Amino acid sequence: MEAAVEVQGAVKSFGLVRAVDGVDLRVFRGEIYGLVGPSGAGKTTLIRMICGLLGRDAGEVRVLGHPIPEGKRHVEGRLGYMPQERALYRDLTVEENLLFFGQLNGMPRGEIRDRIAEILEFMRLSHLAVHLAGNLSGGEKQRLSLACALLSKPELLVLDEPTVGLDPALRQEFWEHFHELKDEGHTILLTTHYLEEAGRCSRVGFMRAGRLQVEGLPAELQARVAQAVGGTPSMEEVFLFFARKGVE
C-alpha cells in the first residue's frame, strides 16, 4: 500500500527535552491513523514536523510522496491541517474565516459559497455565520477550526485533537464524517485523548516520551493486552498497559 505520510528516524529536541526521539511512522492512503499518548508525549511536535512547520534534528519526512520541506510546494493545498490551538482570525466573522482559507486554497468563488453553507450546516454553525470568531465558545471555535481544515476537502487531513471539548453527540457525528471521508479516499492522521476514539481508527500508534511504543490495528493491540493480563480490555486499559510498560 502506498504511504501518504512516511517518517523515518525523526528526532527533535527543545533544549534538554527530546520531544520526538527517533520515530518511524507510515500512514497509508485511505486510512485513519490515530496517535494517542499522554500529554507531552510529542504528538503535536511530530505532527508539526510532518506538516513542515518545524525543522528536525535528524530523520526523513515524506508527505504524499514528496520530501519535506524540499517538496513542500507539491503538497500545499493537498494537505489540511488543524492545529491544536484554534488558529482563527478573531477579528473576522465565521464566514470570512472560511472564505479566506477557501480562497487561499484556490477554490472558485461560487463553489466556496456553497461549500461554506454546507460545512456550516454540518458543524451546526449556520446561525453564527456573521459572528466574530473571537466571540465564539470553546467548542464553536473548535468546530470552526476543523471546518477551515476540511473546507477544500484535501487529500490528507492532519488533525491535532479535532474532537476535544465536543459533546458526545457531535463527536459521534464527526467520526461518521471522518469515515465518510476515508471511504472517499481521504487519508486522516489525528491525535486524540479519547481512547474509545482510538478504537475507531484504522490503526493506532501509542506515543510516549517521544517514541512510538507500539502500533497496530485496535483489535490487534487489544488482543495483545488480553494475552498478557487476561479478560477483554477496553482501549483505556490497553492505553494504561502500554503507558505503564514504558515506565518499567
Add this chain to the structure above:
Amino acid sequence: MSAARVWAVTMRVLRQMRHDVRLIAIMLVVPSLAMILFGFSFSGDIRGVRLAVIDEDRTDLTAEIIDSLKGDPTFRVTELPPGQDPEKLLLSGYQAVVRLPDKFTSLYYAHFAMGVATEAHGTLHLWLDESDPQIAAAVRAGVAEALMDIGEGGPVEIEEHPLYGVEVRFIDSFAPAIMGYVVTFICSLLTLLSVVREKVDGTFERLWISPLRRGEFILGYVIAFGMVALVQSGLILGLGKLVFDIVINGSVFWALVCIILFAVGNVGLGTFLSALAQTESQAILLFPLVVLPSVLLSGMMWPLQAIPPVLRPLAYLVPLTYGNRLLRAVMVKGLAPWQEPVGLAGVLGFLVLTVALASVSLRATARE
C-alpha cells in the same frame, strides 16, 4: 504569484479592520490630530545652511560682508566665481545663493555721499529655496545681520528671487511631512502587529501550509495598506486645505504615487520587524524604534540643519528623511519625483531593502 490569493489577503486585512470600529476611528483621528496639533510652528537653532556667495564686486566692503556671513554658524559658506546661474546652484544642492553685483560698493557709498534724497543704493541679490520656510527665515535673518555688521547698517536693498514663485508658509511644507509621518506610523506598526498576531494565534501555520507564497502575502498587505495610506493622505490634504488653506504647488497625482511607494516600504519594515517579536507586547515595545527617529531626526519638525551635527548622519538612516524630502519636493516645489533624485532613491532603496528583508524574515518565522 496568484492574483486571487493576493486579493484574498488584501480583503482579509481590510475586513479585519472593518470589524474593528475603534481601529478605523483611530486611523482617521490620528492623521487629523497630527495635522492640527503639529500645525503650529517649531523652532530649533538652524545651523550649517549651504550658502553660495558670488562676489562680482571684490572690494573690502564685500569681503567684509562675506566674512561676516562666514562667521555666522547659520551658514556653511562656499565662495564661487562670478558667472554661475543661481537657480542651477539651488537645484544642485545649495539652499541659498547671495550675489553681490558689480558696483555694489560704489552705489553703497554713493548713497552716503549724496544724502538721503538719492535713489542710489547697493543691491544684494538673494536666491532662496523656500520649500522649507524655517530655513528661508533663517537665511533672511542671517543675511540681514551680516549687513548690519558692516557698520551704518546702510541702505542695502535685498532683492529676493524666490525659486518657487509663491511664498511658502510653514504649514504648506508641513502637510507632506505629516503625510509621511502618518503613513510610517500606520503602515509599519499595523503590519507589525498584524503579522505578530498571526504568529501568536497560529494562523500563520495555516498560511504556511496553504499554497500562499511569501510574495503574495507581502503584496496582499501592501495593497491593503496602500489603500489605507491613500485614504489618510486624502484626509490630510483635505483638512489642510479646509482648515489651514494650504497651498499645493505640485501634482497631487505624483504626491499620491510617492506616498504609496513610501507606504510599501513601511509595510516591508513592519513585516521585517515582526521577526523580532514573539508576542504582541514585544511588538508594542518596538514602536518607539520606528516612531522616535521619524519624529526627531527626519526633518519633519525641524530642518536637518537644526539637528546637532553629531546626530545628523543618523538622520540619513531614517526612512522618513527621504520620504519627507521627496514629498516636499513634489508637493511644495512642484517637481516631478525624479527631479529630487536623493529623496526618490532613498524611498525606493528603503522599499527594496525592507521588502527583501521582510521576505527573508517571513521564511525564518515560518520554520523554527
